[in-house]
Amino acid sequence: MTTYTITINENNPKGKSLINLIKAMDEVVTIVSEDKACEPESPYNKEFVDEILKSRKSTGKVIKTEDLWK
Numbered sequence: 001m002t003t004y005t006i007t008i009n010e011n012n013p014k015g016k017s018l019i020n021l022i023k024a025m026d027e028v029v030t031i032v033s034e035d036k037a038c039e040p041e042s043p044y045n046k047e048f049v050d051e052i053l054k055s056r057k058s059t060g061k062v063i064k065t066e067d068l069w070k
Contacts, residue, residue, distance in 0.1 A: 009015040
């Protein structure tokens with residue numbers, strides 16, 4: 001048995017047709033999951049990513065340009 005992972009655009013007619021064809025072939029094809037495409041595993045440390053995302057959401061600190069070089 002061979003396993004393939006494919007991404008199908010469900011918004012166009014050809015994508016819908018392909019999905020219907022695969023579902024009709026249930027004797028030959030096994031659908032493992034109908035979830036959205038899985039995100040690849042991040043090479044970054046999860047704690048580091050959480051810290052960066054948290055800092056993006058913060059309002060930040062405004063400094064006058066005159067005070068930058070003091």
